[in-house]
Amino acid sequence: MNIVYLVFGNNLEHYQQIYFSIFSAMARKKENDRIVVIAEDPSLFNFFEENVEIIEINKEIIKRWEGQYQFFWRVKIKALQLIAEKYPSESVLYLDGDTFFYQDLDTVREGMNNGQNFMHLEEGKLSSLSSKTEKLMWKQMQGKEYNHIKIDKNSTMWNAGLIGISKHHLDSLQIVLDVNDAMCADDVTRRLIEQFAFSLGLSKNTELKSADHIVGHYWGNKKHWNTIITNFLKESFMKKHALMQIVENLKEMDLTQNPVWVKESNTEKRLTKFLNKFYQNKKTTYIKK
Template sequence: MNIVYLVFGNNIENYQQAHFSIYTALLFKNAGDRIVVVTDNTQLFNSFGNHIETISINNDVIKEWEGEYQFFWRVKIKALQLVSGKYPSESILYLDGDTFFYHEMDSLRDGMKNGQNYMHVEEGKLSALSSKTERLMWKQMNGKTYHSIQIDKNSAMWNAGLIGISHKHFSCLDLTLGINDAMCEDGVTRRLVEQFAFSLGLNEFSALKPADNIVGHYWGNKKEWNEIISNFLKECFMKHYSLDQIIQKVKEIDFTQIPIKVKESSTQRKLKNFIDQFYKNRKPLYINK
């Protein structure tokens, strides 16, 4: 099984998240699993040595992967096609950076070996979801067909923070890409297009199962997790921990004590943004050469 990450761009927090997730993967993987990082900055993963494999991409590749409609998250589909082409007999367990393993992954590995596909968790039927984006998507797509898949009241949206694809069903990536591009061509609002395309494409080959009992996804509390991870990595660097020591330190973390989702006050956020606009630091002082 290949445990795959995709990290690119200049936001250092994305790389820190991926590092932490990889440490948790190293804690639970078995000897036959391979960790693969597709990235435009392989040097930021040098500390892992031969414990992981990096696949280098660049801005030209990323721009090409965005496709005719220049859709940013189309890159995720193309990256998984790249890995599946390189290792056609090994299932893929893709993870967003803002994830962590907290249980053994044997059931995922065995399930994919037997043809089962996974995504992190079912968020609900698109027709019943309540966010502004999801309501708009349902209005735009209800009853339409995209690359042979019809959208109806039973079409479900799954969270794409984890994507598990059996090596028996890699052709579902072609279907996912076709659905994604057809939705972009139709002008569907874009924020969740790639996620919904994966949900439909993978489910067509194998009724999806969740994996949130094995992998945590803190997309709903990134601010707190980013601070925790940043402090964790600083300590590891300053104490010059070996990789084995870092993994042991990860093993000691009680993940049940850190929320993966919190309800942020929209009023507080708006007030903070309002105040920040009017009260900015002034008269910066610099040293002279």
């Protein structure tokens, strides 16, 4: 099985998140599981040496992967196709950077070996979801077909922080890509297109199952987790811990004690934005050359 990450740009927080997730994967994976990182800056993963396979991409590749409609998150689909083409007899387990393993992944591995596809968790029927984006998507797509998949009241949105594709269904990725491109061509609002395309394409030939009981996805509490990760990495590297010592230290952490999602007050967010704009630093001093 290939455990796959994708990272681009120069935001070090994104790379730090993947470090943390890789350490958690190493604490849970089997010896023959491979960790692969598709990265725009592979030098930031030199620490792992031969323990992680790094595939370098650049802005030209990213631009090409965005396709005819220049949809950025189409890159995720193309990246997974790249892995499927390189290792056509092995299942693919993709994770967003803001994830971590907190249980053994044997059930996911065995499920994919038996033809099961996975996503992180079921968010609900598109027709009944409540966000503005999801309501608009339902209004735009209800009753339509995309690559012969009809959008009806049973069409379900799954969270794409984890995507597990069985080695028996790697061709599902082409279905996902075709659905994604058809939605772009139809000018569907873009924010969740890639996620919904995975939800539809991976469930066409097999029932999807969730993996949230194995992997945490802290997309709803990133600020808190970024602090945890930064402190963990600082201590690890300042003490010059070896790779496996870091993995063991992480394995001893109780990651369930920190929330992965927190509902923030909209009023607080607006006030914070206003205060940050209103009370700006007015005097700065630099050292002299």
